[in-house]
Amino acid sequence: GAGVSQSPSNKVTEKGKDVELRCDPISGHTALYWYRQSLGQGLEFLIYFQGNSAPDKSGLPSDRFSAERTGGSVSTLTIQRTQQEDSAVYLCASSPPGRGPESANEKLFFGSGTQLSVL
Amino acid sequence: GESVGLHLPTLSVQEGDNSIINCAYSNSASDYFIWYKQESGKGPQFIIDIRSNMDKRQGQRVTVLLNKTVKHLSLQIAATQPGDSAVYFCAAPGASGGSYIPTFGRGTSLIVHP
Numbered sequence: 001g002a003g004v005s006q007s008p009s010n011k012v013t014e015k016g017k018d019v020e021l022r023c024d025p026i027s028g029h030t031a032l033y034w035y036r037q038s039l040g041q042g043l044e045f046l047i048y049f050q051g052n053s054a055p056d057k058s059g060l061p062s063d064r065f066s067a068e069r070t071g072g073s074v075s076t077l078t079i080q081r082t083q084q085e086d087s088a089v090y091l092c093a094s095s096p097p098g099r100g101p102e103s104a105n106e107k108l109f110f111g112s113g114t115q116l117s118v119l
Numbered sequence: 120g121e122s123v124g125l126h127l128p129t130l131s132v133q134e135g136d137n138s139i140i141n142c143a144y145s146n147s148a149s150d151y152f153i154w155y156k157q158e159s160g161k162g163p164q165f166i167i168d169i170r171s172n173m174d175k176r177q178g179q180r181v182t183v184l185l186n187k188t189v190k191h192l193s194l195q196i197a198a199t200q201p202g203d204s205a206v207y208f209c210a211a212p213g214a215s216g217g218s219y220i221p222t223f224g225r226g227t228s229l230i231v232h233p
Binding site: 004033035041042043045048056059091093106107108109110111112113 | 151153155160161162163164165168208212219220221222223224225226
């Protein structure tokens with residue numbers, strides 16, 4: 001497809017279980033972001049991948065959260081031992097190559113998100 | 120990082136009215152701002168952007184105004200339509216180790232009544 005694809009669109013899990021969320025970015029986009037959006041709230045930054053550089057993990061809320069990006073394309077966000085407060089929409093976004101004010105780097109293209117519900 | 124906030128969480132307007140959504144930022148070094156629109160069940164979608172060397176930029180029915188003196192920007196939607204109902208976010212890049220990670224405000228929910 002032409003846009004950012006996320007799967008699953010909905011995930012219901014039990015407290016304590018592990019979950020994996022997948023993101024397929026737009027082909028050719030080198031930057032990939034994960035954000036979390038709780039009900040009625042803004043977007044909380046989680047992690048950022050740019051090309052082959054080490055990811056910026058500064059937004060991950062705890063060591064239960066991790067993410068990887070294989071081959072510079074598909075990314076997986078893993079939440080271990082899920083808690084009820086992890087319930088949220090997890091959004092993935094990608095952006096094309098470039099850096100700085102004269103590039104399109106800052107313009108993000110979002111997927112529709114994964115609605116995670118932890119019971 | 121950038122601190123971006125919005126003045127009003129909800130804005131209700133009548134169809135055909137003009138809408139104004141406001142946003143404040145804290146980092147005076149921010150040089151690029153983006154407005155996103157998020158419809159129910161979807162991810163945010165780019166609407167319009169503005170660089171700090173501009174005070175105003177116009178798109179189709181939308182205008183963004185930037186006031187660097189008071190660190191404030193606004194999104195104006197002309198002749199608001201029911202399809203404009205959504206949550207609107209402003210975003211500013213927050214330099215983090217040399218990378219650009221946009222920071223988003225809480226959002227304003229625009230409700231357009233037919």
